Amino acid sequence: GGSGGRAGGRQQGATDGATDQAGGAGKGSQSPRFTEGEAAFPNQGIGGDDDATGLPPLGSGGAGEAGLGAEGDPDGIADGGDQAAADRSSELQLWVREYMQSKGEVEIPDTEQNRRTLFSLLGMLVVQHRCQDALDVVGLSGPLRNGDFVYLRGHTGRWFSNKNGTIVCNQADRPGALQFVVESKSSAIKADSKVAFRLVEPPDPNAAGGTVRKMGVNANNEVKAVQRREGSKDAETQFVVVASRAGVVNSGTAVCLKSVSATKLMEVDGDAVRTRSSEMGTHQRISIEKLPAESEVPPACEEMDFATDEKAWLYRRGVEFSLLDKQGLAKFLAGHKPSCKEMLKAYTKLWEAEWRLQWKELLRPLDDDRGEDSGGSPGSRQSQSRADDQSVDTDRTEAAAAASASAATGDGVPAGATATSSSPAATASSTGTAAAGPGPGGSRQRTSSRSRMSKRDRIFTMFSGPNSEDKNNGNLFISALRSYFATALRMSQLEADPVQRVIEAFAEALVADAAFLECFSSSMLPEAERKTYRTPEEVLFGLTYTTLMLNTDMHNKQVAQKMWDTKKFVGAGKDCGVSGGLMMQIFKNVQKEEL
Secondary structure, three states: OOHHHHHHHHHHHOOOOOOOOOOOOOOOOOOOOOOOOOOOOOOOOOOOOOOOOOOOOOOOOOHHHHOOOOOOOOOOOOOOHHHHHHHHHHHHHHHHHHHHHOOOOOOOOOOHHHHHHHHHHHHHHHHHHOOHHHEOOHHHHOEOEOOOEEEEEOOOOOEEEEEOOEEEEEEOOOOOOOOEEEEEOOOEOEOOOEEEEEEOOOOOOOOOOOEEEEEEEOOOOEEEEEEEEOOOOOHHHOEEEEOOOOOEOEOOOEEEEEEOOOOOEEEEEOOEEEEEEOOOOOOOOEEEEOOOOHHHOOOOOOOOOOOHHHHHHHHHHHHHOOOEOHHHHHHHHOOOOHHHHHHHHHHHHHHHHHHHHHHOOOOOOOOHHHOOOOOOOHHHHHHOOOOOHHHHHHHHHHHHHHHHHHHOOOOOOOOOOOOOOOOHHHHHHHHOOOOOOOOOOOOOOOOOOOOOOOHHHHHHHHHHOOOHHHHHHHHHHHHHHHHHHHHOOOOOOOOHHHHHHHHHHHHHHHHHOHHHHHHHHHHEOOHHHOOOOOOHHHHHHHHHHHHHHHHHHHHOOOOOOOOOOHHHHHHOHHHHOEOHHHHHHHHHHHHHOOO
């Protein structure tokens, strides 16, 4: 907002309690800009009739409901105004802490009130942390409806555009992207709805009267801008919305679009957009984004104090509700300041606690009779001395530089996957393993056989294929990578040092999970045989960046000379400190589907 918007808000608050949004985000802007000292409240708080969570409702005061000042007090300085603001801040803090204490057992209802108040809290945080570019507004638009103006965004983080009649995914910013009007028989767009996407473009003087162009699929499964009579419907321009859950589809939600004529899913491969697969995965993840009206963008709330873990929780929920851009957030969290590093660790730890719920059968809590420290616990790991700290730090810096170089190429670094592709079942499906293996419901192998295997047996495993433990752990590790880059952060275009800090936080979060470490240690080599990375955290760090390099090498078309093959990647297991069987399973996963 600007000064005019704030002045208008003070005057309007005296009459009807609504805040003037004249200085809010423009229709083509990526995110609104908040300035220091922005202190207006959202129009509605979290809670009320739509918030059936059993948690304390909000909205018993505050500027958004009763105006910034009392009736007849346009300056907002009536007696009790400061107390109302303090009460409002206390309510917001209590709400955040109540949900955090539920540890994910109580989900935040996806209501307009919740989105607006969460956005206001995030607006306050991004001003504090000077990362306003991370804030996004598409999540404020709520459910998608027939006739909405929308943008389509691929898994690479780029938006759809029109290149000489061919639909491509190469636009780096939303204002320059191609805009569509979504058309459907139903008023609200839901899972399994049939939709069409009409291009928003200036009238073509050479086109016949009453014609428009829509996104369609030709006989070669290419996605084109095809000309149709206005209001006409045909299979070539119709798509079925495939969502991970039933019900309405909200703005910013990642879905799959299935062509009615081709009966295949639309996918983004580099810049190309086509329909050629029936499997839901990384390439098929497409977000439908709608920008809200300027008047629907709430300002930042009053500045208040939150602990680091509470701020991390708010950022996590902001990504969940499409109110934060994962790439902009990664740029901030991976910063060099100590406060950023602390926030990155808290944010990644929170992601890990949510991700592990998908694997709760395999990663259930350790038995009590194992004691507090079983050799792989955080306490024993922290007390373990490193043989050569300087050598390890050098390896990490070089690894991060290599990963950063791949990030600069764009789509080679993992931009995420759908919720389906990051789930245990989908991971097992994509690698050809049985559903009863690594995922929930499968057998859980607690006892490690790695230490009992002879060197000859391990060499045999390298060539015969991974055993059941390596398959489980390979799927588990790849699931974590897919989930992290699909639901937490996007590393594209980060420099070497930020990349290193992100990977370190990822490895640290996994190692801090004692159940994960106990399970994964069965695929780690004995410490004496680990060449470069020795401690569990170092092993996960080395394995992560090596896997990211493999992903870039395999799937980035800008990489002309490939450096990885099966033999070389499996052989890198000794440097990483893991078995050849695990490396082979990871190789198969990445080869099957880009991270």
